[in-house]
Amino acid sequence: MAIVTSTEMFKKAYDGGYAIGAFNVNNMEIIQGITEAAMEEHAPLILQVSKGARAYAKHVYLMKLIEAAIADAEQSAGFDLPICVHLDHGDSYELCKSCIDGGFSSVMIDKSGESFEENIRVTKQVVEYAHDHGVVVEAELGTLAGVEDEVKVASEDSSYTRPQDVQEFVERTGCDSLAIAIGTSHGAYKFTAAQCTRNAEGLLVPPPLRFDILEEVARRLPGFPIVLHGSSSVPQEFVKIINENGGKMPDAVGIPEEQLRQAARGAVCKINIDSDLRLAMTASIRKYFNENPSHFDPRQYLKPARIAIKEMVKHKLVNVLGCNGKA
Numbered sequence: 001m002a003i004v005t006s007t008e009m010f011k012k013a014y015d016g017g018y019a020i021g022a023f024n025v026n027n028m029e030i031i032q033g034i035t036e037a038a039m040e041e042h043a044p045l046i047l048q049v050s051k052g053a054r055a056y057a058k059h060v061y062l063m064k065l066i067e068a069a070i071a072d073a074e075q076s077a078g079f080d081l082p083i084c085v086h087l088d089h090g091d092s093y094e095l096c097k098s099c100i101d102g103g104f105s106s107v108m109i110d111k112s113g114e115s116f117e118e119n120i121r122v123t124k125q126v127v128e129y130a131h132d133h134g135v136v137v138e139a140e141l142g143t144l145a146g147v148e149d150e151v152k153v154a155s156e157d158s159s160y161t162r163p164q165d166v167q168e169f170v171e172r173t174g175c176d177s178l179a180i181a182i183g184t185s186h187g188a189y190k191f192t193a194a195q196c197t198r199n200a201e202g203l204l205v206p207p208p209l210r211f212d213i214l215e216e217v218a219r220r221l222p223g224f225p226i227v228l229h230g231s232s233s234v235p236q237e238f239v240k241i242i243n244e245n246g247g248k249m250p251d252a253v254g255i256p257e258e259q260l261r262q263a264a265r266g267a268v269c270k271i272n273i274d275s276d277l278r279l280a281m282t283a284s285i286r287k288y289f290n291e292n293p294s295h296f297d298p299r300q301y302l303k304p305a306r307i308a309i310k311e312m313v314k315h316k317l318v319n320v321l322g323c324n325g326k327a
């Protein structure tokens with residue numbers, strides 16, 4: 001199967017009360033771990049590439065690796081693995097155009113940090129070019145907190161999406177899906193200790209997502225696919241392995257999985273996960289190095305890291321997103 005857009009995936013996900021996982025990819029092992037999980041679970045997939053990932057690995061490498069994963073699924077399992085290839089957090093018309101010209105089937109234009117009118121202007125420009133080329137567009141309203149390579153927003157500068165804005169934004173831009181801010185956040189430190197409570201074991205418990213905002217957005221945009229960024233759960237078993245093997249990640253905290261499952265049952269059709277991939281991989285490699293200090297063949301430590309990614313993604317597909325068996 002060729003690379004597909006997310007249109008069909010989102011329609012089925014909306015009607016079926018589940019969400020598609022959008023996983024960030026940066027190298028071969030990450031792509032293999034994710035796609036092997038999707039193959040085994042017969043799950044549709046979105047593989048997303050950030051500006052930073054594109055700078056790190058080069059567009060053509062990531063594209064060819066994804067094409068190889070599709071070919072491998074067909075050859076080794078006779079399975080048509082539907083994959084949408086998406087630009088994550090595109091920050092300009094030029095970047096979106098370059099990804100569209102380079103074969104991506106979906107792009108995000110993120111002008112959520114600009115004024116409402118500027119966000120509409122650039123998003124509309126991207127939509128016109130994308131739709132002319134059979135590509136779909138995700139836009140964003142509201143600002144998430146968090147720090148990644150290309151996404152740096154202090155929590156005091158974050159803001160929830162205003163439901164009263166969404167209809168006008170979607171109508172005027174023609175975007176195909178909308179990322180909203182309801183309390184998720186990028187990275188492995190989503191909330192400060194001051195924003196959380198602590199449970200009996202002393203672990204941080206984050207403030208709940210604003211389901212009231214999500215419901216109001218869904219009421220104003222019936223049937224329209226909503227996207228959640230910053231949706232890693234920061235599994236504490238990975239944080240523990242990292243900290244026990246020379247790492248230092250105190251008070252890393254994510255979004256509880258049951259809240260993501262609840263969002264997936266409603267209007268949320270795409271859930272973005274990157275940090276959990278990084279944690280799974282880093283935990284595995286740190287443990288391996290600690291237990292095998294004399295080893296130096298990258299295949300020795302990248303193989304278990306790839307398996308750790310695969311197991312983590314399988315868990316998400318089945319227990320959080322609910323998209324297993326939907327491909």
Ligand code: G3H
Nearest residue numbers: 050052053148149150274
């Ligand atoms: O939301 C951002 C993604 O996690 C990508 O992060 O820009 O460090 O590749 P990155």
Ligand code: 13P
Nearest residue numbers: 187229230231232274275
């Ligand atoms: P996390 O940092 O929670 O994995 O979010 C990833 C993301 O939103 C990519 O766009």
Ligand code: ZN
Nearest residue numbers: 186229230272
């Ligand atoms: Zn994001």
